[in-house]
Amino acid sequence: MRNVIIIGSGPAGYTAAIYAARANLNPVLLASSVEAGGELMNTTEVENYPGFPEGIQGPELMTKMQEQAERFGTEVILDDVTEVSLGGEVKTVKTGYSGDFEAASVIVATGSAYRKLGLADEERLSGRGISWCATCDGFFFKQKTIAVVGGGDSAMEEATFLTRFASKVYVIHRKDTLRASKIMQDRAFANDKIEFIWNSEVVGISGENAVDGVTLKSTVDGTESHLELGGLFIAIGNDPRTHLFHGQLELTLDGTIAVDGRSSRTNLPGVFAAGDVIDPTYRQAVTAAASGTVAALDAEHYLASLEQEANHNPEIASAVAATV
Amino acid sequence: MSARSVSESTFDAEVLQSARPVLVDFWAEWCGPCRMVSPILDQIASENVDKLDIVKVNVDENPNLAMQYQITSIPAMKVFKSGEVAQTIIGAKPKAALEADLAAFLA
Numbered sequence: 001m002r003n004v005i006i007i008g009s010g011p012a013g014y015t016a017a018i019y020a021a022r023a024n025l026n027p028v029l030l031a032s033s034v035e036a037g038g039e040l041m042n043t044t045e046v047e048n049y050p051g052f053p054e055g056i057q058g059p060e061l062m063t064k065m066q067e068q069a070e071r072f073g074t075e076v077i078l079d080d081v082t083e084v085s086l087g088g089e090v091k092t093v094k095t096g097y098s099g100d101f102e103a104a105s106v107i108v109a110t111g112s113a114y115r116k117l118g119l120a121d122e123e124r125l126s127g128r129g130i131s132w133c134a135t136c137d138g139f140f141f142k143q144k145t146i147a148v149v150g151g152g153d154s155a156m157e158e159a160t161f162l163t164r165f166a167s168k169v170y171v172i173h174r175k176d177t178l179r180a181s182k183i184m185q186d187r188a189f190a191n192d193k194i195e196f197i198w199n200s201e202v203v204g205i206s207g208e209n210a211v212d213g214v215t216l217k218s219t220v221d222g223t224e225s226h227l228e229l230g231g232l233f234i235a236i237g238n239d240p241r242t243h244l245f246h247g248q249l250e251l252t253l254d255g256t257i258a259v260d261g262r263s264s265r266t267n268l269p270g271v272f273a274a275g276d277v278i279d280p281t282y283r284q285a286v287t288a289a290a291s292g293t294v295a296a297l298d299a300e301h302y303l304a305s306l307e308q309e310a311n312h313n314p315e316i317a318s319a320v321a322a323t324v
Numbered sequence: 325m326s327a328r329s330v331s332e333s334t335f336d337a338e339v340l341q342s343a344r345p346v347l348v349d350f351w352a353e354w355c356g357p358c359r360m361v362s363p364i365l366d367q368i369a370s371e372n373v374d375k376l377d378i379v380k381v382n383v384d385e386n387p388n389l390a391m392q393y394q395i396t397s398i399p400a401m402k403v404f405k406s407g408e409v410a411q412t413i414i415g416a417k418p419k420a421a422l423e424a425d426l427a428a429f430l431a
Contacts, residue, residue: 034357036360042357080418097419136397136398139383140383140398210396231396
């Protein structure tokens with residue numbers, strides 16, 4: 001049995017791993033088979049992570065975090081968690097094809113997943129003109145008229161990035177003001193290729209084999225209009241990735257995993273959560289990293305208390321000896 | 325074993341004229357999910373050498389192939405059988421999910 005299993009490989013997961021590994025807890029980190037590195041793998045320049053005054057590419061930052069975690073003895077496994085059992089003293093985590101893992105503690109850092117519009121043709125046209133990742137797919141929209149849906153930082157970043165390829169980028173937003181930070185807004189406003197469509201939501205997507213347009217509905221007077229497009233990028237936010245833990249971990253009204261105050265403690269002893277999966281508000285690389293630190297320290301404290309308990313109670317000493 | 329690359333000049337001979345089904349992995353250096361799915365495809369290829377051929381097309385170097393097959397999102401995996409597209413898989417997926425998608429060609 002292990003000391004700690006970390007589920008997730010974004011800034012929260014890797015930072016938890018760095019701290020846990022430096023505390024000699026020999027963590028195993030289950031990184032996912034195809035989404036290892038998390039959301040930053042789909043970004044370009046990261047300009048607000050301290051320590052990189054010239055900025056750093058998202059994928060490069062994640063590679064460095066992984067290297068740092070591995071340097072101190074983290075075992076990184078590129079596989080997906082399929083099932084967890086967290087209630088008992090021994091936590092079990094099952095993976096796609098790397099077998100089952102057991103540990104005395106688990107840190108959940110599964111982040112969040114792209115939110116969908118929830119329209120009938122969305123699934124059918126995904127990858128056929130609908131995309132959630134400008135850096136992955138922008139290349140295929142050279143000289144096309146496209147649109148980004150959303151009003152946050154990621155929508156502004158995507159729109160600005162896409163002007164490298166597209167001839168015109170509409171930004172479709174439900175309100176008449178943006179949620180994005182000032183610097184991201186200013187960049188988008190200053191870009192000649194970007195045009196804002198305010199107070200509108202996408203209520204339909206058309207196209208036989210590829211997207212050819214969207215139906216917009218005014219959030220002010222309900223009138224509908226059609227907009228011809230060669231591509232649609234959706235950046236309307238994320239939902240915490242909690243499906244593996246339903247029925248075991250308590251959630252908040254926001255859908256994030258509930259933790260005790262400023263700690264990472266969930267409703268189950270020995271189970272900690274960190275990063276975007278507990279954060280409906282800030283969701284930055286650096287806040288996720290900080291949250292990963294909290295989880296590692298909480299897990300370390302928990303394991304130490306188990307050991308102490310064992311010292312006072314010889315009956316469970318043998319069970320814990322296998323852990324430490 | 326790493327999948328071999330095909331280009332616009334070799335696509336016809338290696339893919340369209342192939343006697344066996346060929347999975348073409350459309351990818352690019354700058355695509356993070358492509359880097360994740362590539363070793364999984366290599367594994368599937370080495371476990372099914374006698375059933376399915378797996379090759380790669382770099383979309384930066386072969387833009388005409390990307391355009392011809394209407395690639396707008398990568399990784400995009402297309403299985404060609406007798407010169408026709410028999411199946412399209414878009415996006416990186418875990419090995420088990422890819423194997424399920426490709427079941428008809430791996431049986």
